[in-house]
Amino acid sequence: MATQTSLRSRGMELLVSYHNKPSVRVRNQLVQLNAGLVRKIAHRVSHQCAEPYEDLEQIGYIGLIRAIERFNPHQGCAFSSFAVPYIRGEMLHFLRDRAGTVKIPRRWQQLNKEGQRVRERLTEALGHQPSDDEIANEMGVEVHEWRESKLAARNRLPLSLDATISQQLDSPMTLGDTLPDAHYQQLQHLEEDRQQLHKALNQLEDKTRQAIEYVFLHDLSRKEVAEQIGVSPMTVTRRIHRGIQQMVGLLQPQVLQTDP
Structure with a gap:
């Protein structure tokens, strides 16, 4: 309890110092002091999407820095309450920017995310790339479920306009060739x-x-x-x-x- 009180006191001192005279050194100290808040939110959000925890954590620090820069210690608001919307907001913006046009069920997102971890673990243990059957068996799901989650994740990715869709004589037709030219x-x-x-x-x-x-x-x-x-x-x-x-x-x- 005494340690938490001293940390809060130290945090407020740094916030007041930064508010009065902003500096990179003090800001970095505040980031280190509040890193646990970012990690906590990143863990919570990572269980609701298919993006890696590490990416969410890095994005969360951007939100934390913005909160530090905009926080006014004289308004009587707890910094953690002030910072949470900034940290979570940056993560949600990141997810919206990364979101595909095709929405896939959360069950498949989670299955694909877990399957990637299992694949890495089995590859290290077996010394070769595991089969779909081995991955599905390790996760305790039917192999068709694992394959459907992989297909959904692959279809979620954008397709290049240079992708060939048909071959006409010696000239391949790309996806971009089929798109209408509005100006023309x-x-x-x-x-x-x-x-x-x-x-x-x-x-x-x-x-x-x-x-x-x-x-x-x-x-x-x-x-x-x-x-x-x-x-x-x-x-x-x-x-x-x-x-x-x-x-x-x-x-x-x-x-x-x-x-x-």
Whole structure:
């Protein structure tokens, strides 16, 4: 009891010292003093996921350092209560970043984690890589359970876009080749729209087509267009309005054909 009290007292002294004048030396002393808290949380979290305890412990120290840097000893809060959310939070962020798209049952995660430890132990004892039967027998489970847990863990890993999925003549097709190029698709759609508009535009009466081209493609004013085609500006406006209505009518059947 006396030792715990002295440790808490020493810890508070260091926290006050660091708060008043931060230094790497004092921070490292605080990390060493609170390492047990990190290990305790890492052990608890490691039993709820498939990640190694050692990785979680290392990540936990990052959370501990952040807690040390942000702790205010004058607010009357126990440091351990303040630090736990930071330590656990860093571990959970780490797990979320490492999480695969495919979620597998916790039973299989735990089985795979235990199986890896058994494999290492048997390899050292037998002098060779153990078979699936030997690993399953050592764990006391059916061999198909062990194989399913291995398959689930393997399928959880991301697949490279360079992975070959088929062989066409002398050129292999990779997974990346099958993914659509959004930019190319957009350009393709724009080109299809341009061709349809051009086709509809060519079906208009000549002066109506010229009025639309001069205004929308060459950016001329209606007065300038009127001078070009020999009509009044009001007539240009009417021709443009009528021409656009005709083009909409020509394009509508094509739009209806492409709609699902």
